[in-house]
Amino acid sequence: MATAAAPSGRGAPELVAPELVAPRSPQRRTKPGAAKVRSNFELYAWVFMRISGLLLFFLVLGHLFIMNILDGGVQRVNFGFVAGRWASPFWRLWDLVMLLLAELHGTNGLRTVINDYAERAQTRFWLKMLLYTSAFLVVTLGTLVIFTFDPDL
Amino acid sequence: MPKAPAGTLYRGREGMWSWVAHRITGVLVFFFLFAHVLDTALVRVSPSSYNEVIEVYKSPIVNLLEVGLVAAVLFHALNGIRIILIDFWESGPKYQKQMLYIELVLFVVLLVPAAYRMLLHTAETLFGSAT
Numbered sequence: 712m713a714t715a716a717a718p719s720g721r722g723a724p725e726l727v728a729p730e731l732v733a734p735r736s737p738q739r740r741t742k743p744g745a746a747k748v749r750s751n752f753e754l755y756a757w758v759f760m761r762i763s764g765l766l767l768f769f770l771v772l773g774h775l776f777i778m779n780i781l782d783g784g785v786q787r788v789n790f791g792f793v794a795g796r797w798a799s800p801f802w803r804l805w806d807l808v809m810l811l812l813a814e815l816h817g818t819n820g821l822r823t824v825i826n827d828y829a830e831r832a833q834t835r836f837w838l839k840m841l842l843y844t845s846a847f848l849v850v851t852l853g854t855l856v857i858f859t860f861d862p863d864l
Numbered sequence: 865m866p867k868a869p870a871g872t873l874y875r876g877r878e879g880m881w882s883w884v885a886h887r888i889t890g891v892l893v894f895f896f897l898f899a900h901v902l903d904t905a906l907v908r909v910s911p912s913s914y915n916e917v918i919e920v921y922k923s924p925i926v927n928l929l930e931v932g933l934v935a936a937v938l939f940h941a942l943n944g945i946r947i948i949l950i951d952f953w954e955s956g957p958k959y960q961k962q963m964l965y966i967e968l969v970l971f972v973v974l975l976v977p978a979a980y981r982m983l984l985h986t987a988e989t990l991f992g993s994a995t
C-alpha cells in the first residue's frame with residue numbers, strides 16, 4: 712500500500728498509478744453478504760481448454776488420418792470395419808476419450824462465443840440451455856454407443 | 865477527440881485474423897461433431913442403416929466437403945498449439961507472428977498430401993484403380 716501522500720485535491724492530476732486487479736483473478740468476499748462470491752471456474756475452464764486441446768491434437772488428427780487417409784480412407788469404412796476396430800479396447804478407449812474431450816472443449820468454446828455475441832440476458836440464457844442440452848445428448852448417446860456396441864447385430 | 869489509431873499491434877493484423885479463423889473453425893467443427901455422433905450412433909441400430917449413411921461420406925461432393933473439414937480441424941489444431949505456446953512459452957508472445965507463418969507453412973505442407981490421398985481414394989472407387 713502506498714504510504715506517501717496521495718493526491719487529494721479535486722481535479723489534481725492522479726500521480727499514483729492505480730492498483731489494477733489482474734484480469735480473471737477471483738475477488739474474495741470480505742464482508743459477509745457483501746458481493747457475490749466469485750469462483751475460479753473461468754480459470755479452470757481456461758486451463759481445461761489448453762490441456763484438452765493438447766490431447767485432442769493427437770486424438771483428432773490421428774482419427775482423421777486413420778479414417779480418411781490410411782489404406783482406402785473413408786471408402787473402406789462400413790459396419791464390419793467399425794466392428795473390427797471396436798473389438799479392441801484400445802480403440803474404444805481412444806474414441807471415448809476423444810468424444811468426451813471434444814464435446815466438452817467445443818461446448819466450453821461455444822459458451823465463450825455465446826457470451827461474446829448474445830447481449831440480452833434472456834438470449835444468452837436460452838442459447839446456453841440449448842447448448843448444454845445438446846452436449847448432454849451427444850455425450851450420453853456417444854458413450855452409450857461405444858459401450859453397448861454389438862458386432863453380431 | 866483522438867482519432868482511431870492507423871494500426872495497432874492487434875487490430876487488422878495477424879493476431880486478429882488468426883483469432884477469427886480459430887473461432888470460425890472451432891464452431892464449424894463443433895457442429896460437425898454433433899452430426900457425426902448422430903450418424904455413428906446408427907451402428908447401434910443396424911449394419912445396413914450405418915452402411916447407408918456412410919455411403920454419403922463416400923460420394924465425391926461430400927468427400928470434397930470432408931477435405932474442407934480436415935482443413936478446418938488442421939488449422940484449428942495447429943493454431944491451438946500456437947495459442948498454448950503464446951500462453952506458456954516465455955518468448956511465445958514475442959514470436960506469435962513468426963509462429964503463425966510457420967503454422968501456415970505446416971498447414972499447406974500437411975493439407976496438400978492429405979487432400980490428394982482423400983480425393984484419390986474417392987476417384988479410385990469411382991473410376992477404378994490405376995494400378
Ligand code: HEM
Pocket residue numbers: 757760761763764765766767768769771772813814816817818819820821823824883886887889890891893894897937940941942943944945947948
Ligand atoms: C485438434 C486439437 C485442438 C486444439 C489444439 C485446440 C485448441 C484450442 C485452444 C487453445 C482454444 C482457445 C481457448 C481460449 O482461448 O481460451 C480453443 C478454442 C476453441 N475450440 Fe479448440 N482445439 C482443438 C480441437 C477442437 C475441436 C475438435 C473442437 C470442436 C468440437 C474445438 C472447438 C473449439 C471452439 C468452439 C473454441 C472457442 C473459440 C473461441 O473462443 O474463439 N476445438 N481450441
